[in-house]
Amino acid sequence: MSELKGACIVGQSGGPTSVINASVYGVIDTALKNGSITRVLGAEHGIKGVLNDRLFDMSEEDPKELSLLKYTPSSALGSCRYKMADPDVDDTDYRRILEIFKKYDVRYFFYNGGNDSMDTCNKISKYMQKVGYECRVMGVPKTIDNDLYGTDHCPGFASAAKYIATSCMEVYQDARVYDTGMVCIIEIMGRHAGWLAGAAALATAKGAGPDLVYLPEVDFDMDQFLADVERIYKEKGNCMVAVSEGIHYADGSFVSEAKTSATDGFGHAQLGGLAATLADVVKQRTGAKVRGIELSLLQRCGAHLASETDIEESYMSGKAAVENAVAGITDKMVGFERSYEDGKYVCRTRLLNLTDVANTEKKVPLEWINSAHNGVEQPFIDYVLPLIQGEPNLPKEDSLPRFARLKKVLAK
Numbered sequence: 001m002s003e004l005k006g007a008c009i010v011g012q013s014g015g016p017t018s019v020i021n022a023s024v025y026g027v028i029d030t031a032l033k034n035g036s037i038t039r040v041l042g043a044e045h046g047i048k049g050v051l052n053d054r055l056f057d058m059s060e061e062d063p064k065e066l067s068l069l070k071y072t073p074s075s076a077l078g079s080c081r082y083k084m085a086d087p088d089v090d091d092t093d094y095r096r097i098l099e100i101f102k103k104y105d106v107r108y109f110f111y112n113g114g115n116d117s118m119d120t121c122n123k124i125s126k127y128m129q130k131v132g133y134e135c136r137v138m139g140v141p142k143t144i145d146n147d148l149y150g151t152d153h154c155p156g157f158a159s160a161a162k163y164i165a166t167s168c169m170e171v172y173q174d175a176r177v178y179d180t181g182m183v184c185i186i187e188i189m190g191r192h193a194g195w196l197a198g199a200a201a202l203a204t205a206k207g208a209g210p211d212l213v214y215l216p217e218v219d220f221d222m223d224q225f226l227a228d229v230e231r232i233y234k235e236k237g238n239c240m241v242a243v244s245e246g247i248h249y250a251d252g253s254f255v256s257e258a259k260t261s262a263t264d265g266f267g268h269a270q271l272g273g274l275a276a277t278l279a280d281v282v283k284q285r286t287g288a289k290v291r292g293i294e295l296s297l298l299q300r301c302g303a304h305l306a307s308e309t310d311i312e313e314s315y316m317s318g319k320a321a322v323e324n325a326v327a328g329i330t331d332k333m334v335g336f337e338r339s340y341e342d343g344k345y346v347c348r349t350r351l352l353n354l355t356d357v358a359n360t361e362k363k364v365p366l367e368w369i370n371s372a373h374n375g376v377e378q379p380f381i382d383y384v385l386p387l388i389q390g391e392p393n394l395p396k397e398d399s400l401p402r403f404a405r406l407k408k409v410l411a412k
Helices: 020-032 047-051 063-071 092-103 115-131 157-174 195-199 201-205 222-236 274-286 308-326 378-388
Strands: 006-012 037-043 055-057 106-113 136-141 182-188 212-214 238-244 290-294 332-341 344-353
Touching (some): 006 047, 020 037, 020 063, 020 136, 020 308, 047 092, 092 106, 106 115, 106 308, 136 308, 157 238, 157 308, 157 378, 195 212, 195 238, 195 378, 201 378, 222 238, 238 274, 308 332, 308 344
Parallel strands (some): 106 136, 136 332, 212 238
Antiparallel strands (some): 037 055, 332 344
16 A cells, blocks of 8 residues: 555543553654654544544654653543444534544544444544545554453553552451451442453452452342352451442342433443442441442552553554554554463454444453352453563652643644
């Protein structure tokens, strides 16, 4: 394919992670050095920034500040949750995007996000092909939920898993200091996929973690849950439980008290309050001292516990997106595949069709969940452990994190 010269836009969308900026830095750093890309623009708040013509000129940034993106949590360019209509039903947004692309001579579009973001990426890619505007579109994966189809794992998951396992190990110590027992229930993110809740079992594998782990891949039974907790509390005098926020009953209704009428822009239920709900039920049933803990945003922004492996792979995914696009490839998402060479974990990129990835969730294999549905099996542990390895050399200032400070100069 002949060389395509023009500007690129990179945007971020959906829930942030502690390493999402490492991916966007992989895009920006690689694009700024590539002769085929004439200008690198960052979209403010994802696709909304394109629609609103709010684009940052990334060449105006200090290279040293840009390099700090590798260790800066959350979405530095700003995120959004915006569902684009089917272009066959309403093409208003798409015509506006095309107008902006033409204004800045954008020939490359990189979108960094999860399932719904890949849906947006896919729709834009197909629309540009339909109207005959040459623009290479690449999805750059992100999600702590680890539920993107086709990739071995997702950037952001490993660091969140490491945070969860570490936090569980620390809480485990704290929950056993008194001569009276306690039941501790830890609520972990994950609406339909239990990868994060399962990661709490890493702590158990190291001798200081939850006794029980409940994932949304299987139906939740309250009576069985209470029986499990009572049994362990009587045996040990303490009980620690890890629960995914998305656990549900056999009829599909969430155990969480959160109302499904409260949704994000994609119609997903806003979950929360599960730990408090279960803590109340357990207290009424057992009379034990019970504490409910919701890790909430901490598990996705805890850059101080990031995995060095995760950071480097996240950068690699952004870099691969640019290199493949310049080489003539479009309509793909960068994914990961693992192998073992001389017994050592190795990760390489692979390209996946956006159509296949968009809105398809990857769940924990049922054979990795124990028969009692209250824990995970060894293959789950073996899968996650290589991903959390390595301690990044985090930049500090007066012993506090030194995060990137971008000027965010609007493009003209």
